[in-house]
Amino acid sequence: xxxxxxxxxxxxxxSQLHQAKSEIRNLQMERSKILSQNKxxxxxxxxxxxxxxxxxxxxxxxxxxxxxxxxxxxEFEAELAAFERRYMxxxxxxxxxxxxxxxxxxxxERLEAQQAEAKREATSLRRMVSHWQTLANYKEKRLQEVxxxxxxxxxxxxxxxxxxxxxxxxxxxxxxxxxxxxxxxLNALQAEKDTAVSAGQDKQQxxxxxxxxxxxxxxxxxxxxxGLQGPPSPKxxxxxxxxxxxxxxxxxxxxxxxxxxxxxSSPVPQPTPAPEPAAEEAAPAATEQTAAAEAxxxxxxxxxxxxxxxxxxxxxxxxxxxxxxxxxxxxGADEWDGQPACxxxxxxxxxxGEMISLSIWRTGEADMELRGTETSSNSHFAIPLTEDIxxxxxxxxxxxxxxxxxxxxxxxxxxxxxxxxxxxREVMLEPANVSILTTIYQYDSRRFWxxxxxxxxxxxxxxxxxxxxxTPTLAVAIDDAGEDRGQLLAGLLSNLCLHExxxxxxxxxxxxxxxxxx
Numbered sequence: 231x232x233x234x235x236x237x238x239x240x241x242x243x244x245s246q247l248h249q250a251k252s253e254i255r256n257l258q259m260e261r262s263k264i265l266s267q268n269k270x271x272x273x274x275x276x277x278x279x280x281x282x283x284x285x286x287x288x289x290x291x292x293x294x295x296x297x298x299x300x301x302x303x304x305e306f307e308a309e310l311a312a313f314e315r316r317y318m319x320x321x322x323x324x325x326x327x328x329x330x331x332x333x334x335x336x337x338x339e340r341l342e343a344q345q346a347e348a349k350r351e352a353t354s355l356r357r358m359v360s361h362w363q364t365l366a367n368y369k370e371k372r373l374q375e376v377x378x379x380x381x382x383x384x385x386x387x388x389x390x391x392x393x394x395x396x397x398x399x400x401x402x403x404x405x406x407x408x409x410x411x412x413x414x415x416l417n418a419l420q421a422e423k424d425t426a427v428s429a430g431q432d433k434q435q436x437x438x439x440x441x442x443x444x445x446x447x448x449x450x451x452x453x454x455x456x457g458l459q460g461p462p463s464p465k466x467x468x469x470x471x472x473x474x475x476x477x478x479x480x481x482x483x484x485x486x487x488x489x490x491x492x493x494x495s496s497p498v499p500q501p502t503p504a505p506e507p508a509a510e511e512a513a514p515a516a517t518e519q520t521a522a523a524e525a526x527x528x529x530x531x532x533x534x535x536x537x538x539x540x541x542x543x544x545x546x547x548x549x550x551x552x553x554x555x556x557x558x559x560x561x562g563a564d565e566w567d568g569q570p571a572c573x574x575x576x577x578x579x580x581x582x583g584e585m586i587s588l589s590i591w592r593t594g595e596a597d598m599e600l601r602g603t604e605t606s607s608n609s610h611f612a613i614p615l616t617e618d619i620x621x622x623x624x625x626x627x628x629x630x631x632x633x634x635x636x637x638x639x640x641x642x643x644x645x646x647x648x649x650x651x652x653x654x655r656e657v658m659l660e661p662a663n664v665s666i667l668t669t670i671y672q673y674d675s676r677r678f679w680x681x682x683x684x685x686x687x688x689x690x691x692x693x694x695x696x697x698x699x700x701t702p703t704l705a706v707a708i709d710d711a712g713e714d715r716g717q718l719l720a721g722l723l724s725n726l727c728l729h730e731x732x733x734x735x736x737x738x739x740x741x742x743x744x745x746x747x748x
Contacts, residue, residue: 233383236376240596243369250362257355264348271341275540278334412605471731566595573598574629577605581649581679581692582637588614590629602636602646611646619648637673647673653717659728663740666691670722675708677720680744691728693744701725701748 319568575589587603596614615632624631635648649671658665666682673679700708707721727747730740 231648233380233467236383240373240376242317243373247366247369250366254359255360257358261352261355263643264351266346268348271344271415274339275341278556292519408606411608486552515652566592576629576633577635578636580636580638581634582639582677583672584638586611586636588633588647600632600636600646600648600679604638607656610642613646613648625682637671637677637679639674639677648674649679652715655723658724659723659724659744661729662730662742664728664730666728667744668723670719672718676705680722680726682704682742682744684742689739691742691744693726695746697720699746701746703748704746 294327296397362597571592573590573592575587577585577587579585584607587605589601591599591601592598598620600613602611602613603609604611619632620628623629632648635651636648637649637662639647652670652672654667656665656667665686666683666684669681669683671679676697678697680693682691682693683689685689704721704725705726708718711718711721725747727745729745731742731743733740
């Protein structure tokens with residue numbers, strides 16, 4: 231804007247200088263005309279004066295009266311002309327001479343007056359020329375200063391543009407680095423998730439295979455034990471997954487007359503034949519192997535049913551990532567399977583300006599937790615969600631409202647907090663003299679998020695009040711308020727001012743800007 235104004239002033243001064251030069255040129259031409267006219271009139275006056283002197287001069291003694299010789303033709307003509315002029319004057323008499331002299335005096339006075347007027351005009355023109363020369367010199371000097379100022383502004387603009395381009399490149403490089411880091415982190419987490427899923431599947435298959443082996447071993451040991459105690463049963467279980475805890479079959483005696491007379495409901499037991507020595511020695515060993523296999527199977531089954539959650543990654547404060555639960559309707563969300571489950575996840579910019587990946591985790595039957603990961607520093611945070619926090623949220627869609635309260639306090643230690651809402655109050659702020667409905671969230675004693683809404687024109691204004699904006703007067707008001715929220719709200723509002731800024735496009739309402747007084 232200053233450069234455009236300087237260019238406009240430069241063009242205006244150039245046009246004024248051109249006009250002054252043309253006027254000076256015209257005045258100089260008029261002056262030369264007047265001087266030439268004065269010279270011409272002066273010559274005429276001198277000629278008339280010389281003629282008058284000749285007419286008034288006494289006659290010379292003629293050559294004939296002096297007894298001189300006869301005059302030549304030229305001399306005679308000159309003497310004759312002089313005589314005729316004197317005769318004409320004498321013929322008119324005294325009146326004619328006086329009239330001629332009076333006419334000459336009038337002409338002389340008129341010429342002298344014209345000469346004086348011409349001198350005065352010439353003096354005025356000289357003063358005007360001097361004034362215009364001084365003005366032209368001043369304008370030329372001012373033009374040079376403006377040109378130098380425009381040059382300096384152009385150089386400053388170029389430096390600023392280079393700085394902006396450098397900062398833009400730096401920001402782009404930083405964003406690209408953060409994006410690369412985030413993508414690498416995302417890929418690592420995805421790979422970790424895939425590894426965990428495949429490991430879980432492998433463990434499940436391994437447990438199934440081990441279970442089948444144990445069942446086969448138990449069945450074999452059971453058959454061995456039954457064979458040592460009596461003849462083997464004609465019917466053997468062919469299913470490999472038979473239950474190891476099935477009841478042992480009863481040994482059947484060989485068919486005979488006694489057995490044929492016995493009813494099926496009351497079989498007659500037959501005496502067991504004496505075992506051979508080798509079978510007697512193998513029986514205790516088989517029993518021991520069966521007991522060991524059953525104990526190992528009983529120890530592995532609870533471990534497979536309740537697999538512990540992955541431990542936290544080394545070097546970080548956050549727990550290891552757990553695959554989010556697939557919630558289907560309200561019934562799926564209310565079911566608790568004993569493992570942490572992610573209910574909602576969102577990447578957003580919080581009130582204090584940081585980009586954070588927020589998520590809601592269910593950590594118990596009635597316990598929930600808000601977790602956050604800062605994308606720039608990969609720092610992890612967690613906030614337990616108590617009943618006092620959950621009761622104020624929307625019943626249908628509670629999590630966006632909760633995410634909207636999150637802010638970062640630099641500390642130390644650096645931590646994530648939920649803003650404590652102060653009382654909403656409608657207040658008139660100067661110098662705009664506009665009434666706005668204010669909502670203030672407090673994160674610590676020197677960090678507030680202030681939001682204002684004008685109901686009439688539906689204009690919104692926000693202000694992040696950090697330690698760098700807290701003035702000494704505002705700091706005293708905050709410290710004096712202590713735990714009194716009403717006094718704290720009054721102290722904050724009394725130290726705020728509201729300005730109306732020019733709209734970006736013509737026809738729009740002026741935008742609002744909140745600031746701290748002083």
